[in-house]
Amino acid sequence: MTDFTANGPLPVTASPVRRDIGIKRRYAAERRFRLYGILAIGFGLLFLALLIWSVVSKGYTAFQQTEISIPVEFSEKVIDPQNKRATDPNVLMMANYPVLARDALAKELGVDLSDRVALKELNTMISNSVRVQLRDIVLRDPSVIGKTVTVRVLAEGNVDSAFKGQIDLSVPEKDRKINDRQLGWIHQLAEKGDLVKAFNTGIFVNGASSRPEAAGVGVALIGSFYMMLIVLVLALPIGVAASIYLEEFAPKNRLTDLIEVNINNLAAVPSIVYGLLGLAVFINFAGLPRSASVVGGLVLTLMTLPTIIIATRAALKAVPPSIRAAALGLGASKMQTIFHHVLPLAMPGILTGTIIGLAHALGETAPLLLIGMVAFVADYPGTPLQPATALPVQIYMWANEAERAFVERTSGAIIILLLFLLAMNIGAVILRRRFERRW
Amino acid sequence: MSGSVLLLCLLVIGVVAYWLGRMRANALAGAKLSSMHSRSSYHGGYTFVWSVLPALLLLAVWVSVSPTIVETTVARSFPQEVLTAAQSAQNLEFGIIRSIARGLTLLSSSDAATLVNGTGDVRALLSAKGVPLAGDPKPYMMTAALELNRLTAISQWLMTVAVIALSLGGLFFSLKAIAPKLRARNRVERVILGSLIAASSVAILTTIGIIASMLGEASHFFSMVPAHEFFFGTVWDPRFAAAGAGNSEGQFGLIPLLLGTLYIGLVAMLVAVPVGLFSAIYMAEYASPRLRAFAKPMLEVLAGIPTIVYGFFAMITVGPFLRDISAQINGIATGNFQNFIQAQSVLTAGFVMGIMLIPYVSSLSDDIITAVPRALRDGSLGLGATRSETVKKVILPAALPGIVGALLMTASRAVGETMIVVLAAGVAARIQINPFEPMTTVTVKIVNQLTGDLEFTSPQTLVAFALGITLFALTLCLNIYALYIVRKYREQYE
Numbered sequence: 001m002t003d004f005t006a007n008g009p010l011p012v013t014a015s016p017v018r019r020d021i022g023i024k025r026r027y028a029a030e031r032r033f034r035l036y037g038i039l040a041i042g043f044g045l046l047f048l049a050l051l052i053w054s055v056v057s058k059g060y061t062a063f064q065q066t067e068i069s070i071p072v073e074f075s076e077k078v079i080d081p082q083n084k085r086a087t088d089p090n091v092l093m094m095a096n097y098p099v100l101a102r103d104a105l106a107k108e109l110g111v112d113l114s115d116r117v118a119l120k121e122l123n124t125m126i127s128n129s130v131r132v133q134l135r136d137i138v139l140r141d142p143s144v145i146g147k148t149v150t151v152r153v154l155a156e157g158n159v160d161s162a163f164k165g166q167i168d169l170s171v172p173e174k175d176r177k178i179n180d181r182q183l184g185w186i187h188q189l190a191e192k193g194d195l196v197k198a199f200n201t202g203i204f205v206n207g208a209s210s211r212p213e214a215a216g217v218g219v220a221l222i223g224s225f226y227m228m229l230i231v232l233v234l235a236l237p238i239g240v241a242a243s244i245y246l247e248e249f250a251p252k253n254r255l256t257d258l259i260e261v262n263i264n265n266l267a268a269v270p271s272i273v274y275g276l277l278g279l280a281v282f283i284n285f286a287g288l289p290r291s292a293s294v295v296g297g298l299v300l301t302l303m304t305l306p307t308i309i310i311a312t313r314a315a316l317k318a319v320p321p322s323i324r325a326a327a328l329g330l331g332a333s334k335m336q337t338i339f340h341h342v343l344p345l346a347m348p349g350i351l352t353g354t355i356i357g358l359a360h361a362l363g364e365t366a367p368l369l370l371i372g373m374v375a376f377v378a379d380y381p382g383t384p385l386q387p388a389t390a391l392p393v394q395i396y397m398w399a400n401e402a403e404r405a406f407v408e409r410t411s412g413a414i415i416i417l418l419l420f421l422l423a424m425n426i427g428a429v430i431l432r433r434r435f436e437r438r439w
Numbered sequence: 440m441s442g443s444v445l446l447l448c449l450l451v452i453g454v455v456a457y458w459l460g461r462m463r464a465n466a467l468a469g470a471k472l473s474s475m476h477s478r479s480s481y482h483g484g485y486t487f488v489w490s491v492l493p494a495l496l497l498l499a500v501w502v503s504v505s506p507t508i509v510e511t512t513v514a515r516s517f518p519q520e521v522l523t524a525a526q527s528a529q530n531l532e533f534g535i536i537r538s539i540a541r542g543l544t545l546l547s548s549s550d551a552a553t554l555v556n557g558t559g560d561v562r563a564l565l566s567a568k569g570v571p572l573a574g575d576p577k578p579y580m581m582t583a584a585l586e587l588n589r590l591t592a593i594s595q596w597l598m599t600v601a602v603i604a605l606s607l608g609g610l611f612f613s614l615k616a617i618a619p620k621l622r623a624r625n626r627v628e629r630v631i632l633g634s635l636i637a638a639s640s641v642a643i644l645t646t647i648g649i650i651a652s653m654l655g656e657a658s659h660f661f662s663m664v665p666a667h668e669f670f671f672g673t674v675w676d677p678r679f680a681a682a683g684a685g686n687s688e689g690q691f692g693l694i695p696l697l698l699g700t701l702y703i704g705l706v707a708m709l710v711a712v713p714v715g716l717f718s719a720i721y722m723a724e725y726a727s728p729r730l731r732a733f734a735k736p737m738l739e740v741l742a743g744i745p746t747i748v749y750g751f752f753a754m755i756t757v758g759p760f761l762r763d764i765s766a767q768i769n770g771i772a773t774g775n776f777q778n779f780i781q782a783q784s785v786l787t788a789g790f791v792m793g794i795m796l797i798p799y800v801s802s803l804s805d806d807i808i809t810a811v812p813r814a815l816r817d818g819s820l821g822l823g824a825t826r827s828e829t830v831k832k833v834i835l836p837a838a839l840p841g842i843v844g845a846l847l848m849t850a851s852r853a854v855g856e857t858m859i860v861v862l863a864a865g866v867a868a869r870i871q872i873n874p875f876e877p878m879t880t881v882t883v884k885i886v887n888q889l890t891g892d893l894e895f896t897s898p899q900t901l902v903a904f905a906l907g908i909t910l911f912a913l914t915l916c917l918n919i920y921a922l923y924i925v926r927k928y929r930e931q932y933e
Contacts, residue, residue: 026825033827037721040714044738044801047794055748055758096803241638249632250639261922268848268918269911270855273649274884275889276907280652284895302645309642335628363745366857366882370889370903392747399751399862407755414748427742 059411065200066155066163072104073148097134101126127154129214157212157405205379212405217413219377223293230297231361239308245314263310266305274303275367290372291387300361311353315346348435355428359421367390391417453491460486461618477624485623485663488630494606501598508591525599539584571595656904663898677899691902695868699878703789704853710793715800723808742798750862753791758782780875786866803845807838840928847921851914857882881906
């Protein structure tokens, strides 16, 4: 086999054994490697789907609310037994309205009004908010006293859960929040068509409440809105100004380097540290009120600034130097070049970065916990200086509530939050697709 | 005039000034615009700056300084026994005076008169107006409060006059200065440049603010609790904040919290690193453009979901699921249906945090892997290596510094993550190694110590700042080291 120099024909030998270079093993390894990659991507997507499914399946029912429509008799005997309402306005304010609703429900179900245990159980089926609801009816039109009006009152949270089929009926009766007799009444009401699921506007407009059926994210939405406004008004101009300086004017020296390293680090500082900063500087030192959205807005501004600066600098960098050269060549000053030509061209990129920064700030919870946004606020804040909560903080507070109905509310609030984020991100994508120019 | 009204006034003057400056420049130029050095809007800007900026500075200084001056003047008239009292007692008294002074402005004139001549019930009248008093008012306080109100009014009045005068003065000065030769554009541009510099210094101020505020509050804490007890203590038991009770101080050991943080972070990294890295490799080396266009943004959605949502997911779905499945496994293995994974545990928090971190790992590594030059890849494939061998033997070693940097940044995010651990890790501070039991983290304890009533004098509150500075230092080190690695090795192929 060694001498091929001979001019004779090649000796016919058994075909040489192919050297085993492990091609099978290597291809198997290749397939395994590829599989790991697919599994990894699948794992990530699976949990994304699971997360969204978990929230949506628990939360979509929060947008419906069980209401009981009952003919309420505004009996004068209950509201104003001593007939003093003409002289004392407090009588109508303080009257025992829940009794009216309870008696109406009892009459509707044919329950004996002297059965005190039954009445007590009936009372727990109607939301506490009925007091305010009926009071408002009477205060708006006192002539209603003595008449019978059909009113739709909110059902209590457990009735709501039971009607939506969320209560496990295999649990022994005494461990349940709702007993068999109440379940019977619910069926009775449902058959008569008095128990209806209506669209839940309350979850969008109501403030904090210890009762799940009356709790809503109204105050939190306003608080979050104020904060986003403050972040937009402060972070966008400051961020753009800082980026213009760093990108276009700053001399290359140590100070500029320091600022750049600083900004990169600030982008990676844990958000909770910004909360500590806000607590120490804005509340303890500057004396701003706790729980106010102005403090939250300032903290979120500082937190969002690095994001906006980094995005803006990237957008400024993407504007080709020929634009600058052309403007300068026509006699524009450097400032005019930037403000008249570079900045408008970079604007889509800047706005995209700003929207993404805002979306980030909207979902941020941890720093807001420290500056006292964890507050029970039932009234709408008129100004950013008044106590408010924020949407993610409201979610946090509800997540800590024990009642079953609050799980549904929490998921509902998360859906609202995610929809806002989705809208903002889609807006950013559209902005980028539509206006971004590539040179 | 109050500060905000004055601010509005300044703005109005500024707009008028801009308009006047423009008009004057136009009038000077006449038909020959080229005779002016700058365009008329720059002259307008010049007058605007002169009429607003100095006045604004004066306003800011006055608003921040005048209360201190007024209060020290009032304090000089205090009776002797108050002046010799301790600083904290003096502050308390002054708080009451301030409340009375504020209340007096809210009361009707007749009510205020009864208070001043000493016949009315101060506390009742004021609390009816929503001004609660911290203690019973003493006779001297009424005079002090009146003096405070008088001086404050004088200060306000002086401020209004001074600010408006300065503003108008600036306006007239700048109007007179407008001339064809005035280099208005250059001057306005210099002011703009100054404001740009000021804006970029906000970043530095933020860092200084973070460090100064946390060091300041933490040094208060360390004056009450020795530093070595904090940094090396193994027991975390802060007790409740009890005002003035010196002997109720608990133990503030950092070690259990730090171990919990690192443990949960480790579990999270164990989930996130393989998943993130393999998805990045697959996305960069194997995936068809269509799969990439779909999967990459979908994975990045994971990064856009707020952490509170992950926390809720961990608490409501993952935690109970792990608990129930552990009970089933235990039941099948031993017949005893007792769960061995708690609903709140290191595993739950770490696992969910790992899912949150996947997109950070994958998108950072994806960028780094795609940055490895084509030639390296082609060379390896040309020599007969399979794709996976190319990835393992050529691309990963080349991208390693960048990937290590990315992982360090991800780790710093894991350490600083708050909402997931608050909802899913538990609050029990203990040292143990079972991942199925709850542990707690630094961030959880910061939140715990700072929600509820705050007292900036008790170690129970101030410990949060000591924890905060620890956290800040930890993440800062990780980030700086990551940046250092990335910067040092980035240029290798360019």
